[in-house]
Amino acid sequence: MKAAFYDRQGNAKDVLQVGALADPAPGPGEVRVFVRVSSVNPTDLKARAGYGGAPMAFPRIIPHQDGAGIIDAVGEGVSETRVGERVWIYEAQAGRPSGTAAQYTVVPAERAVPLPDNVSFEIGACLGIPALTAHRCLFADGDIRGKRVLVQGGAGAVGTAAILLAKWAGAWVATTISRPEQADVARNAGADLIINRRTDDIPTVVMMATGGGGVDRIVEVDLAANIQTDLSCIATNGVISSYAAADAKEAVALPALRAMLKAVLVRFVFVYSVPGDAKKTAVEALTACLQAGAYNPAIAARYPLDQIAAAHEAQESGKLIGKVLVTAE
Numbered sequence: 001m002k003a004a005f006y007d008r009q010g011n012a013k014d015v016l017q018v019g020a021l022a023d024p025a026p027g028p029g030e031v032r033v034f035v036r037v038s039s040v041n042p043t044d045l046k047a048r049a050g051y052g053g054a055p056m057a058f059p060r061i062i063p064h065q066d067g068a069g070i071i072d073a074v075g076e077g078v079s080e081t082r083v084g085e086r087v088w089i090y091e092a093q094a095g096r097p098s099g100t101a102a103q104y105t106v107v108p109a110e111r112a113v114p115l116p117d118n119v120s121f122e123i124g125a126c127l128g129i130p131a132l133t134a135h136r137c138l139f140a141d142g143d144i145r146g147k148r149v150l151v152q153g154g155a156g157a158v159g160t161a162a163i164l165l166a167k168w169a170g171a172w173v174a175t176t177i178s179r180p181e182q183a184d185v186a187r188n189a190g191a192d193l194i195i196n197r198r199t200d201d202i203p204t205v206v207m208m209a210t211g212g213g214g215v216d217r218i219v220e221v222d223l224a225a226n227i228q229t230d231l232s233c234i235a236t237n238g239v240i241s242s243y244a245a246a247d248a249k250e251a252v253a254l255p256a257l258r259a260m261l262k263a264v265l266v267r268f269v270f271v272y273s274v275p276g277d278a279k280k281t282a283v284e285a286l287t288a289c290l291q292a293g294a295y296n297p298a299i300a301a302r303y304p305l306d307q308i309a310a311a312h313e314a315q316e317s318g319k320l321i322g323k324v325l326v327t328a329e
């Protein structure tokens, strides 16, 4: 099969190769997927670059956790009826050497989730990490129907996923952006209130819009930078879900008294550590959201597999708004 891979960590152009590798075969409990679309996430870049000093997990890695395609073979213990199923894939490369940046990938059967007929492979490839992370941030502490949510950085992949899922679930959603182009993405995702974090005073706008009550949940992309703002915006007994750190050694200066007086819960979310039952619940919720036609993330760029290094560089630039996709053909 044709695949992208790297044998050492480094810059995209220096280490990513594209070539012919042996077709993988599914083992017990696994399925093989003919990948139609793969997508790039920051986690793929960090693994490739050796972020935080993390070493190569395997001697050779086919990158990318997320993708979508068609099951074309199943291993022992998996029903033959799954052959031909359209699926979206999550965590293809978690604890395994072979991700979705290839014509075929093999994953544990539960990581290949049926893709509703009304949903394209492109959207399927956007789900994985952003959608599962956003779901955990929003729902780990209970239902959000009728609640108020603030999504910091709503034009990011996780941020947009959070807006889409929160709106689908019946919440009121405010979000922050930094550029007019980002506002379009947040608006298309359904945000009720869009706040420019460069020019607006976020707490003033949020408090006015919520009648002084504040928001029940904050989905936070940069806790260290935004903790003061978050504490001004959060409602009493609210939850701040933090899923990212700007750098590996980041420390957060948490004003303990302010947090205590509002009885705030600060939850940290790491998608790979979400408990199995919560992940199952998230997959079911995402399926319902997809069936309702309510999951439409922005797609920024598409690259052929041969140009995977350019796809990684595009994601790394931070300039694109929306998901970067890679296709094997």
Ligand SMILES: NC(=O)c1ccc[n+]([C@@H]2O[C@H](COP(=O)([O-])OP(=O)(O)OC[C@H]3O[C@@H](n4cnc5c(N)ncnc54)[C@H](OP(=O)(O)O)[C@@H]3O)[C@@H](O)[C@H]2O)c1
Pocket: 041, 042, 043, 129, 130, 133, 152, 153, 154, 155, 156, 157, 158, 159, 176, 177, 178, 179, 197, 221, 222, 225, 226, 242, 243, 244, 245, 269, 270, 271, 272, 318, 322
């Ligand atoms: N914990 C987990 O399990 C998990 C899961 C997924 C992703 N992540 C991490 O989360 C981060 C974002 O991932 P992503 O895929 O969503 O990336 P992305 O698509 O590049 O989005 C990042 C967004 O965050 C915004 N942003 C940056 N600093 C901000 C700030 N101080 N306040 C508000 N918004 C800010 C950016 O806007 P500007 O362009 O205006 O800066 C951008 O829209 C990455 O570091 C990734 O590794 C962690």
